[in-house]
Amino acid sequence: MSDTGTDSGVLDGLFAVIKSRRGGSPETSYTAKLLARGRGEIARKLGEEACETIVAALDETDDDVVSESADLLYHLLVLWAQMDIDPVDVWAELQRREGVSGIDEKNARPKT
Secondary structure (H helix, E strand, O other), X not given: XXXXXXXXXXXXXXXXXXXXXXXXXXXXXXXHHHHHHOHHHHHHHHHHHHHHHHHHHHHOOHHHXXXXXXXXXXXXXXXXXXXXXOHHHXXXXXXXXXXXXXXXXXXXXXXX
């Protein structure tokens, strides 16, 4: 993977832009349109982008996977914004899991 001078901070910047679109005009902003349509539509789009990322990973080029991954992350951030989930909380959860076996972490979850 090449270093293009960007880092994960781009996600925080994108999230700030997404939040600024709340209550914006759905006629001029795709993000405002998604937010206005609500959680169900955002979740549907997130699932669609996840499927497109999988298809790209199985049948398409690395560039296609990069493009679909960007779409997937964008729609995930829109969902977080709609639900008032701060990315900092997700980063903290990832940090909490650091160094913990994925199997151990999954086994420690409450059974539902």
